[in-house]
Amino acid sequence: MKIEIPEFALVLLVGASGTGKSSFAARHFLPTEVVSSDRMRGWVADDENDQSATVEAFDLLRTVVEKRLKGRRFTVVDATNVQPESRKGLIALAKKWHALAVAIVFDLPEAVAVERNAQRPDRQFGAGPVRRHMQALKRSLGGMNREGIRYVHRLRSVEEVDAVEIVRTRLWNDRREEVGPFDIIGDVHGCADELETLLDRLGYQVRWNGKAVTVTPPEGRRAIFVGDLVDRGPRSPDALRIAKHMVDSGTAMAVVGNHDDKLKRHLDGRNVKPSHGLAETIEQFAQEPPEFAAEMRTWLDGLISHYVLDGGRLVVAHAGLKEEMQGRASGAVRSFCMYGETTGEIDSFGLPVRWDWAADYKGRAKVVYGHTPVVEANWVNGTLCIDTGCVFGGKLTALRYPELELVDVPARRTYYEPVRPLAAPAADTGMAPHQLDLADVLGKQVIETRHYHHVTVREDNAAAALEVMSRYAVDPRWLIHLPPTMSPAETSAQEGWLERPEEAFAYYGSKGAKILVAEEKHMGSRGLVLLARTQEVAARRFGVHDGARGVIVTRTGRRFFNDSALEAAAMHRIDLAMESSGLWSELATDWVLWDAEILPWSMKAGALVRGQYAAVGAAAVAGLGALSEALAAAQARGVPIDDLAASAAASLADATRYRAAYNRYVAPFGGIEDLRIAPFHLLASEGAVHDGKDHLWHMAAVHRLAEADPALLLATKFRRIDLDDPAEVADAIAWWEAMTAAGGEGMVVKPLDFVARGAKGLLQPAIKCRGREYLRIIYGPHYDRPENLERLKKRGLGHKRSMALREFALGLEALHLFVEHAPLTRVHQAVFGVLAMETEPVDPRL
Secondary structure (H helix, E strand, C coil): CEEEEECCEEEEEEECCCCCHHHHHHHHCCHHHEEEHHHHHHHHHCCCCCHHHHHHHHHHHHHHHHHHHHCCCCEEEECCCCCHHHHHHHHHHHHHCCCEEEEEEECCCHHHHHHHHHCCHHHCCCCHHHHHHHHHHHHHHHHHHHHCCCEEEEECCHHHHHHCEEEEECCCCEECCCCCCEEEECCCCCCHHHHHHHHHHCCCEEEEECCEEEEECCCCCEEEECCCCCCCCCCHHHHHHHHHHHHHCCCEEEECCHHHHHHHHHHCCCCCCCCCCHHHHHHHHCCCCHHHHHHHHHHHHCCECEEEEHHHCEEEECCCCCHHHCCCCCHHHHHHHHHCCEEEEECCCCCEEECCHHHHCCCCCEEEECCCCECCCCEECCEEECCCEHHHCCEEEEEEECCCEEEEEECCCCCCCCCCCCECCCCCCCCCCCCCCHHHCCCCEEEEECCCEEEEECHHHHHHHHHHHHHHECCHHHCCCCCCCCEECCCCCCCCCCCCHHHHHHHHHHCCCCEEEEEEECCCEEEEEEEECCHHHHHHHHCCCCCCCEEEEECCCEECCCCHHHHHHHHHHHHHHHHHHCHHHHHCCCEEEEEEEEECHHHHHHHHHHHHHHHHHHHHHHHHHHHHHHHHHHHHCCCCCHHHHHHHHHHHHHHHHHHHHHHCCCCCCCCHHHCEEEEEEEEEECCEEHHHCCHHHHHHHHHHHHHHCCCCECCCCEEEEECCCHHHHHHHHHHHHHHHHCCCCEEEEEECCCCCEECCEECCCCEEEECHHHHHHHHCCCCCCHHHHHHHCCCCCHHHHHHHHHHHHHHHHHHHHHHCCCCHHHHHHHHHHHHHHCCCCCCCCC
16 A cells, blocks of 8 residues: 655654554654654653653654754654544644645554553553544544645555555655756736747747747756736736646746636636736637636646745745745645735725735745736845736846846836836845844854855854944945955974965965965955945945945954045045946946955054054163163173173164064055055955956956056055976065065965865965064064074964864855845854954964
8 A cells, every 4th residue: 555645744643552653653754753652751751651741741742843844854743643632733733834734544443452552561551542542533533634634544454554655755846956047937917929029038939830839948948937927918828828838848837826826716617806807818718719718727727836946045936935935835835825925904005915025034045936016126135026017017027047137028018007006126135124133143153155064153252243243333234245364374494484485385285276376465454345336236236225335344344434435435436447447347247345455554553553563662662772872881881791782782673673664554644645455356246256266367357457546556466376387486485575575564375266175175265474574563573583483483373274264165155145145144144153253262463
């Protein structure tokens, strides 16, 4: 006997004690899938037969069942379940989490159960309980379907029980193996002319032979219709013919819309009010042969509520779908897919007020839907409404997936006047006030990244980051990325040096990265430049409506400039440089994110220079200068203090070099004429995170931008290095030595690929090699004395390098999520994770 059970279901084993339910469960289901009432009694009372623990045991059983159903886990309840009241709570849980309820009934002879119980020492309770179970089962067996159990399988003999084969079937909406590419088409509403034009633009060839249609798709692509093929427009039958042919031939899929379902109910002969365009469809069907209506009734009846595609990364439903309903099956799911969710209120046009589920969406899957017409399709928290009101004179829109490109054609005319004006497009990050939820960032976080698997953020680090973010962060809608920390090179083996390029080269060479890029390291302050091309783009893509076109933020998410006029002037100049360099048009984008150093260092670090470096330098030079003069005078009098005088002179020389080192990076700042910005990464633009481009591509973009405004923008100097070419290696080392000797901070060494991997995983994205005099600022005036260097050379870099990798992965994950139009809360989890990493204890001098 074959029993088919959906792969996501709540299975109730129903039968008297002794009918073999537990043995059956052990044969057919995984131990983790079975929730047993006896086992729950054992857990709460150390005795599986302690009937006094029944209440607590079933409380625990229901809790475990709910946790499993919430996580979309196949679940089997092994209990007697013979009374409707014992099944009621479990069926309610199935309904709550949109799982199909299935009953397997063990309707065996009473004698079998009594005999089996008699053979077990723990069940010597006679025939009475068994008889009562049997009677209760007989009374309720016929009404199980009315209780909400979808499938009831009745086993009447031991032979039937032993012969059962369990077959798990996939839900109809589960098409996760279908990865695309797809062309998802919005509400057609009978606009077959526009549908043909749109299909042509998408590369599909539509041919008619009388009333028979053939559609040939471009190679490898499939269409998906989001429903509402009919009503209001002039050619509903032809729209149905096109969609049905494509679905039947395997070149398309379709989900049911509320208008499609209404037409199906009319064709069933049910009393349906011919409003909202159905009257026009009925009139058009009257011109068709009778068999056409029968054919379409059957086809419409087979349309399902939604599809889960591409490994769960894409969901298509007519009116959208909340995360907890995706990939599940129930009447509530189907209703939501067709109609959405209403508040119970009626607006001024007499239409129901719909709950804006997309504003609260935080799911991992992109949801593409229609139903509620909008003027323009725009992403909101990873959801996209592509009903752009073609039948109302708007346009018919399709989304290419996974490219995420919108293709549309204008309506030929207004076929139907809308009762309510089409909605304006929502902002991509139009956050509801309650959408920033502490639960998203507080406590232990485990964040999945595409480059570094899972990154764990500890609870104490998250709390420390929250303190910073809540006090100082810019408008969170601008925060789509934070840059990673950077590890220095391994300690130099050469005497008298703490860092040199040779160690950085050796690290990458040992990991198999033979082509490197070395870039000049500017002594400035790290800044992210996020620039939208227009205020409209800032409002639409970032949800910011204060008139700003972007922001420049520090590496900890704070606004870089306190002077908004200075920030606006800098952004305007960068915009002009983007335009004149051709980067706006070449990237086909309306926003960009640059990673840069902003100079002079003293502009942001003025207080640090005055309070820490200058005070030490001035005191040391003044004190040691006076001491050296006194010692020189004593020497002139013949006092034997040559060693002391030499030590004081050496200390004075160190202090003088220390003061000269930081003074190189101190400059007056009076306004934008003193500002310098040195970009070194073009991190992202619309539709692309540029981690797939190598560092030479990034440097080329940087130089093009800098050439357009050399007064503001610095072109970062760089070298390409082939480690198998000794001359190139020697040239790079000589370049670093000359640059640092002239006062430069040093250089950053990177693998050619932005994201590079070795045999054991992700490589360091960059290693900094700082010059001898710059390190004097970091480690103190006397750091390079032999006794100090010996101690410093024992510094450990393991933690710093681990932080760098984790922050790098989190920062890129945030960018990918934003570019892919994921919910902003998920973007913020990754961004917040970078900031949390920075609160880990690590030597700040590294």
